[in-house]
Amino acid sequence: MAATFPALIQPRLLAALQASSVADLLPDGFMPSVDPAQNPQFGDYQTNAAMVLAKQAKKNPRELAAEIVEKFESDNLTETPEIAGPGFINFRLKKEVLEQRTLDLLADSDRLGVDKVADPKKIVIDFSAPNVAKPMHVGHIRGTIIGDSLSRVADFLGHEIISDNHIGDWGTQFGMILYGWKNVLDEKALEADPVPELLRVYKAINQLCEDEPELRETCKAELVKLQSGDEENLKIWEKCVEVSKIGLQKIYDKLDITFDHWLGESFYNDKLQPLVDDLLERKIATESDGAVCIFFPDHKKLADQPPAIIQKGDGGFLYATTDLATIDYRIKEFGADTLWYVVGIPQQLHFDQLFEASRMIGNDVELQFIPFGSILGKDRKMFKTRDGDTVQLDDVLNESVARAYKIVDEKNPDFPEEEKQEIARTIGIGAVKYSELSQFRLTDYIFDWDNMLALKGNTAPYLLNAYVRTRAIFRKMGSDFEGTDVITLTEAAETTLALKLAQYAEIVPMILSDFRPNTLATYIYELATTYHKFWEACPVLKADGDVKATRLALCELTGRVLKHALSLLGIQTTEKM
RNA sequence: GCGCUCGUAGCUCAGCUGGAUAGAGCAACGGACUUCUAAUCCGUAGGUCCCGUGUUCGAAUCACGGCGAGCGUGCCA
Secondary structure, eight states, X not given: OOOOHHHHHHHXXXXXXXXXXXXXXXXXXOOOOOEEOSSGGGOSEEEOHHHHHHHHHXXXXXXXXXXXXXXXXXXXXXXXXXXETTTEEXXXXXXXXXXXXXXXXXXXXXXXXXXXXXXXXXXXXXXXXXXXXXXXXXXXXXXXXXXXXXXXXXXXXXXXXXXEOOOBOSSTHHXXXXXXXXXXXXXXXXXXXXXXXXXXXXXXXXXXXXXXXXXXXXXXXXXXXXXXXXXXXXXXXXXXXXXXXXXXXXXXXXXXXXXXXXXXXXXXXXXXXXXXXXXXXXXXXXXXXXXXXXXXXXXXXXXXSOOEEEEOTTSXXXXXXXXHHHHHHHHHXXXXXXXXXXXXXXXXXHHHHHHXXXXXXXXXXXXXXXXXXXXEOTTSSBOOGGXXXXXXXXXXXXXXXXXXXXXXXXXXXXXXXXXXXXXXXXHXXXXXXHHHXXXXXXOOEEOOHHHHTOOSSSSHHHXXXXXXXXXXXXXXXXXXXXXXXXXXXXXXXHHHHHHHHHTHHHHHHHHHHHXXXXXXXXXXHHHHHHHHHHHHHOOSTTOOHHHHHHHHHHHHHHHHHHHHHHHHTTOXXXXXX
């Protein structure tokens, strides 16, 4: 596949710069930036290179721009560049170039113009990671959906990606669960639907502990028994983990999310003591106030923060210990060279410490903390499971599907029942995912049903409707797209759409440069808008000859790109709605 | 106290490594369906980009200082 338009313009522009009076100022390996023009009136692409270099050369930017344009060899790629404003150079693609690109993209149905990365990595991605014995609530939705989307994008770009659900299956919550299991468990309720019953037990004991604090000691004793290998408690624990996993899997199935591994905290139990001993021996960790800690005296920020504790005074381990063991395992057993952690921003300090500790240990691995903002309750405070007033993730998904069904049923009362439900599932789940992925991941927001489940405006149904419209054409025509030898762009709406389609290849690689699926979401929204406008302006089936062939091709290609881009967000498509 | 993140239209949010007149959606108002799906399109209205200073030809964007919100901060995860 040919390079993207910026990648084609850049070397020509560089050659012009090297032939200009500022050639001496260009650093080795310099490549001028070429970006899509903000406003179509300026052209298709623009560069600010003249302004940047004029500054260094102490020249007039517009004069330098004129010199660059003079030396610019378009080689039939663009029209003569134009100079505008303070010194922008604007490029407009030749029509034939865009037409040829459209044909190329049609022939490239697998990749749609998107190249694989030159340096594929082996990446373990850690996301979702719910605690067992507690159902997922809305707070878990971000990491789960963002992590899944990043996995899909990385995979498509040619990385080897291994997803690992590092579930919390060994935490202190088991003290209360074990006590509750033995004292307040409703066996029948457990059999009927284990996850809510486990939550009830957890909440009940949590409440009891509030009322009579001495109960906490009893719970702690249960935890110690578990951790020292007590047979009865181990059995209960295993049962708990088993039923919880089944409950979690149901949610993941609804979300169409899978993991390569489920290596929870408990998996690393026998690796913790040797790790601590080793770090003590290597003087990376030291004893302090009875606990084993890692200090960071040379780190400019962490030096003033408390140490990372890897073993408690009572001999117990903490999540810093488990996470260090996990890094080690992922490097040695998975052969990973890169680890991604999609985790809430409150854990920033923990990961700063963890990564620094890993560096001190000498691990040769790239570590990437990909944080996301918090979902807050109406009181602007973070959701906390133990309070019990959180909204469960499953309820959100069900409500979303129900709302979508209502509209599907209104608009298409004649569709078979099963089809209506299938469409409602696609739209409902897609709406939740899109509302998350279309937002910058670090922004905090207050949970609001109507906001998260909106179906109007910049939402999943708008995008799905654009896809449905591409399919409606071929359904009406009575046959699938049969290919074309010629593309003739005449209307502005066609040109704009063709350019937008070509830019898919520019957008996808950008997602991983700063881990922002919302850049892709924005692109899909713009593509859908562009297509909807094309739809209004350009009749397809009533057209003839090359015009019709061109428009059919644009519909087909738009459908392919929409479907593919949505799949990178983990959103499924529907043929009708 | 120290540290992290955020602050943009009435509301919810975009705005990529500094670029041209700061953009969408919702809500409000006005238009367009005997037409390939109107879950659409077109138009009107809406702004002290939290405040201040600095760097720059140019700042919503970068730096510093405030203010506000949320979060973290030695034995939970």
